[in-house]
Amino acid sequence: MINAKNIVEAEHICKSYVGVQALNDVSITIKEGEIKCLAGENGCGKSTFVKIIAGVEECTSGTIRINGKDCTKHSAKQAIDEGIQVIFQDLSLFQEMSVADNIAINKLIKEGKPLTNKKEIRKIAEDALKLIGVDIPLDASIQELSIANRQLIAICRALALDAKLLFMDEPTTALTKNEVDSLLDIVMGLKKRNIAVVFISHKLDEVMRIADSITVIRDGQKIGDFAAADMDAQKLAFYMTGREVAYQQYERKQEDHTKLLEVKNLSKAGNYKNVSLDVRKGDILGLTGLLGAGRTELALSIFGLNKPDSGEICMEGKPVKISCPQDAIDLGIGLVPEERAIQGLFLQKSINENVAAAILKRLTGFLGNIDQNKSRKLAKDAIEQFRIKVYNEETLINTLSGGNQQKALIARWAASHPKLFILDTPTVGIDIGSKSEIYEYIQKFAEAGIGVIIISDEVEEIVSNCNRVVVMFDGEVVKEYSEEEMQAPDIREQINALVESGKKAGKEAQS
Amino acid sequence: MKGLKKIDKTQRFLIAIIVVYCIIVAMRNPAFLSLTTLFNMVRSAAGTTILAMGVLVVMISGGIDVSFPAVAIFGGYASLRICMWCNIKSLFLAFLISIAIGILLGLINAVLINILKLEPFIITLATASVFFGVMTILIGTKNVGASDLPEQFRALSSAKVFTTVNQYGGKIGLSVFIIPVVLCVLLTYIILHKTLIGKGIFALGCNNEAARRAGFNVTLLRLFIYGYAGFLGGIMGIIYIAGTNSVNPVSLVGTEMSVIACVVIGGAKPSGGYGKIFGTLLGVILYFLFNQTLVYLGLSAAWQDFFMGIVLLISIMSTSYQNRVQNRKNFIYTE
Amino acid sequence: ADKDAEYTIALCAKTEGIAWFDDMRTGVDEFNADHEDVYSYEINPEGSDAAKQNAMLEDLIAQGVDAICCVPVDAQAVAETLQKARDKGIVVVTHEASDILDYVDYDLEAFDNDYFGTLYGQYLAEAMGGEGQYYAAVGGLGMTTHMQWFNSMVDYLKENYPDMELVNPDGIPGEDDNNEQTAYDLAVQAIAAYPDLKGLVDCAASSNGMALALEEQGRTDIKLVGLATPSQGGAYIKDGTQYRGLCWRPADAGYTACEIAYNILKGEEITSESSFTKEGYETVTVDGNLVIGNAPLVFDADNVDDYPF
């Protein structure tokens, strides 16, 4: 292993996107048969690195050598030919095409046989599925599958042909415990066959279980390579965040305990089952669980974008019918969506326009005319209040860094004076600085008597910001931590354990 | 039985319409149920069918092409002119020239789309004018009548696969046009479902970026797709001239929308990634049924577009609505 | 003559790129060559769109040509514009637009359209031996002259040949959009739909489409009479598939239209006495501002080759 030869030698890689410096002078080498884990907070540049090595994105500067060859400006095809396979974070599957095609396609391209034949394709797919021991109908089209199953398909696709180097960018996010276990076993198997694996996951225990070496990235800069042996979760977390993460925990000071929002056993087939929870003025309710737990769906339902099948939603005691976002806004509900770029921002528009988007109604005069000055003033205030780093309110939003973009988005909803503020994974892809600022703002909101719901995968985030936490799994609430319980010293471990352990533990917790 | 399973909702719907309509026409006028009708249908629909295959492929790849009539007439007419000047007597050569031109123009489309990265609709809209303009400037728009037509075209026009001599000693029979049609349909089927390129075309239509990541050379794929559309256009150009046994170079332009209509009726998704050859064929058949049964029905031509429009709307609305519901489930919002 | 000649005459016809108006252009150019003091030329809109034709006329008016000759796509639609031209003192001569006489100085018809219609009737009857079913089509139901021919033909046959029967549903002619393919389809359908059909008439120049259908099915027993240009339909007339092709010479019409405009510009009266250069227009009947020549052409197997258009 010591004198194993390098498959990939990437040196001084820089990558800039408009507004973001995704990678900054990162050098990483990957050896045959080693399992390297990339660790780092959301948005630190892990996926970007993967994309660059996979020949999907071109680096702004730096050099890449694969198997000794210089591949700085290589295409995806070349990377594949060099034996690199990738499980992309967004899976990159073909919605309309069949499971079989999706799994087989990479192998077909690798072999480059001009003609294809159905039997062969099905064979490839079946074998790959057997490998991880799941069975999914081969003729189903991807769009009929759940997130979890899609993730499995993506994994199968990468395993279908024996690569020299396999990138796994957060392959386990939607998987259940035993699915994860079997996957990790496979990874170990690959290692034995001297195949290198680059594994990316936010679940540190997974990292610890398989990693030979760990490379930590922070804000697009490499912090260092560490042998997994002399590394533990605490240390790793420290390297990732750059400081002892100990935000002072938020506690609620409000007097009146009337329920602001009350969700009574709400159900939606395929998303979530009779969920009940409530939020009081000044509450910050944490909503956590595995991806695919149905939290976003729940949030969308409260925001009027996902009609529930049964159950009821009450605002300030009155049962309400929220059939579209406009209703929600009128009721004083705000939502910072999960996918900032797609669901939140108008990238080609100015901060001004982005902030004004949700409050057009309030800006309209009696002639249906928009009050420009008012909106400009609002934007100015927002920039002040949230310390958004821009030249002026006319600056296009796509020139801002991820953090500032997110701040602008929060400003938009702050401007709509919500009573209830839902933030879905608000700090994904955001640097630590902005992150703590955002926490600060959220807590300010709560102190001002706004009810807040934070959806997040990061236990640290949840624990330090929320006075109450609800854990969901597979669409069901498995545990609710009251304010008292939140005071427990080992609360982080508790929640971690519960989330990681998945369903079984969840059931116990209930009984 | 397995074949039946393959026939999806849209196609059943279309078949139903076609059958019912045929029955109505037949009741109005039994003469409709004659071989001649069928033969004539094949002959007239040949060109459109070929073009439709091209449009289908383009649409599956998530694009759209409105320049193909210009391409077709450019190919056909240029080839005709060249044949007349150099008095080329071989049909094969005629086809070759036309196809060559077709492919060339198709490639131009692809290149522009790759460079400009804009809706293919707008780009092909522009190129359509350009192609046609260039043609008229290079070779004019002079009509060519049956008498001046090189004989290989006349031969093609009247050639039959098999013929039954009717009591008037006339030969009614299945036009040879059926051969290129069948070939093109087969070729398209093979490309789409039996080759890697085919997979690439579908992949491109589903998710351009993912196709790139999977290792397809998207640029080459596009070149192929639009080149193939041009290729079919070239073939159609010749068929078109032979079809009327004379050519009026300006008459084909403006038919693009009807061809696209056929493909869409056939259930192809304009958003890309999905489309069926059989459905497209049904679409073409339906379209020509409407166009070619007016005399039997004793209808004046006046209302035919109206019916066409209604059927178009119904079929696209029914299909799109299902997709909409599906998408909503996955939090994909489409207006 | 060229641009800076004394008079400028612009002829604006229905559409660019079809044989008919290409030939008309030769006439206009010939006129231009014959007259030193006249610059005459033809420009046409695309795809016979009345809107485009209007736009062109507007431009010509603005440019201040001395005379405009026009073969309207849709007489009604251009009438106003032509009127405008006259208000500006531009001489306006139309062709095939006898229904908007109030808006123009003169309208030139190659012949009396009713008479031309009866010609269809005569030859059809002659061919069919005065009895049997026949099916008729026009370019478009909206085309004035076509409908005029069709109607007068039908009337003529009703009167003189009671045994001849028009099979078209409620007497409305089929529409072939001046498109050979459509004409072909119509013919095939008619033949199938009316088993004892004996005659076909196409008032549009795309009648060669019908001829093709007849030839293919060897229906020598069905007689076809239709508008035809030698270049398009000649082959079928020659081999007898099409019994007669009716026509008039677009070149001559174009020439004469310019000539009328020219005479007016020179201040000459247009009367039944006035005579024009081209064959068929040496003597014309003028009633009001309608100038009617006598230039119908009838092609048969023997003479069809004598015409170069």
Added chain:
Amino acid sequence: MKKLKEYLNRDISMAILFIFFLGICVIMLASFGTSMFNGQTLSSMAFQLSEVAVLAFGMALCMLQGGIDLSIVANANLSSLLAAMVLTGKFFDIQKAGNVVTILVAIIVTVIVSSLCGLMNGLIISKFSVSPIVTTLSTMTLFSGLAMGITGGNSIGGYPESFLKFGSGSVAGIPIVFITAVVVFIVLILALDRTKLGHEIHYIGENHTASRFAGIDNERVIMRIYTISGLMAGIASLMIMARANSARCGYGDSYQLQVIMISVLGGISPSGGKGRLYGVFIATFCMQLMQTAFTLWQFSPYSKKLIWGMMLLVIMLINMMQAKISRNAKIREMNAKRLENAK
């Protein structure tokens, strides 16, 4: 200074277009001298471009939202035919009703019919999620089919004098139709820049998911857009009728592609969100100028098409390159900043 640069960056396609426009003017001056720009010619151009401009506005609106309206001309024809029927007393005795009433009724009919046709497009697109191209393609067939069915292809003409005044009359040498077009233009400009709807259109065009999450009711907005675009068709149809004194299905079919070209030429991004209406107006002038020039040059209509197509491609190419350049500039700027910070 920076502000100006920013503005240019955002509206550079405008700048390009304007240069383009001036270029054409110069060329024409060169080849025809000032005669090209005497009142005569100008007013004649004004007469011609009015209806096209209004249609183009309708198209531009749809494109701003990321859609397209292929049925706009068919719509115009249909509504003008119905209006024509009113004006020629197909529905009620105009003698009894009197001119004023008749004309009013005709106008109302046009407005209602065209708006309804537009609304139909909007409904199908927003409620059934049919792609705009396909929707309007089918409704185009439907509308023109209906028009053809009603009239059997015949034109309906001969309207009251007072109505024709609208088409032929002019105030202080400026055609009434042109004034109308300008008024429409101003109203739309104001609507787009100043009203809620206008802003919503831009938001949806830019990112329809985000607009949904921002509480904008996409579907309602889209229905309105297409209704307005229908209304534009109606107004244009009135102009056409009054100018041609006749209505017939198929009149102005060649406008369809022309207005799309004008919109793109005018800097409306076909994928929506970006573009200014005055760009479209300028583009209309460009088109008209060239149209006239071509007629005087006696170009064949097909060489015109060629040139227009070329123009479109060139403009798209320029816009593309400009976008690329400014993006790279941004990145370079950013890197420079970073290095400073590093120091």
